[in-house]
Amino acid sequence: xxxxxxxxxxxxxxxxxxxxxxxxxxxxxxxxxxxxxxxxxxxxxxxxxxxxxxxxxxxxxxxxxxxxxxxxxxxxxxxxxxxxxxxxxxxxxxxxxxxxxxxxxxxxxxxxxxxxxxxxxxxxxxxxxxxxxxxxxxxxxxxxxxxxxxxxxxxxxxxxxxxxxxxxxxxxxxxxxxx
Numbered sequence: 001x002x003x004x005x006x007x008x009x010x011x012x013x014x015x016x017x018x019x020x021x022x023x024x025x026x027x028x029x030x031x032x033x034x035x036x037x038x039x040x041x042x043x044x045x046x047x048x049x050x051x052x053x054x055x056x057x058x059x060x061x062x063x064x065x066x067x068x069x070x071x072x073x074x075x076x077x078x079x080x081x082x083x084x085x086x087x088x089x090x091x092x093x094x095x096x097x098x099x100x101x102x103x104x105x106x107x108x109x110x111x112x113x114x115x116x117x118x119x120x121x122x123x124x125x126x127x128x129x130x131x132x133x134x135x136x137x138x139x140x141x142x143x144x145x146x147x148x149x150x151x152x153x154x155x156x157x158x159x160x161x162x163x164x165x166x167x168x169x170x171x172x173x174x175x176x177x178x179x
């Protein structure tokens with residue numbers, strides 16, 4: 001003869017509500033909402049990688065220098081917002097990749113200065129190649145001294161203001177991105 005298991009006990013409705021939360025078997029009271037919240041996620045580790053920040057900033061500086069040069073070459077004018085963008089992108093790349101290292105904002109500012117200068121040289125070379133029967137590559141890579149002389153003649157106080165703006169944007173961008 002086999003014995004059958006007893007039927008499971010029927011739970012009584014709580015306060016007349018058949019859909020109310022039922023206490024688990026053996027618990028004297030029903031579980032309280034929010035009492036068993038999952039633990040909070042630990043904070044993200046602070047990044048502090050100067051080498052990675054430096055590499056990211058150098059790559060960003062070269063890329064935005066080319067873009068800045070294209071803008072100058074196409075418009076035949078230096079544009080202040082573009083210089084701000086150059087600095088901010090360089091600082092953002094350094095801060096996001098390298099973290100909160102205090103050297104990264106300074107490095108970003110220096111790289112932004114170089115990026116704006118390189119972009120202005122690219123722009124000058126593009127403007128010159130539209131006037132002379134010489135290719136951009138030949139002029140820029142074989143006669144960079146000519147491009148620099150033309151840049152010196154065209155440089156005015158506004159040119160150097162763009163340098164300062166880009167350096168400031170890079171410094172503040174790196175600090176904000178790392179926060």
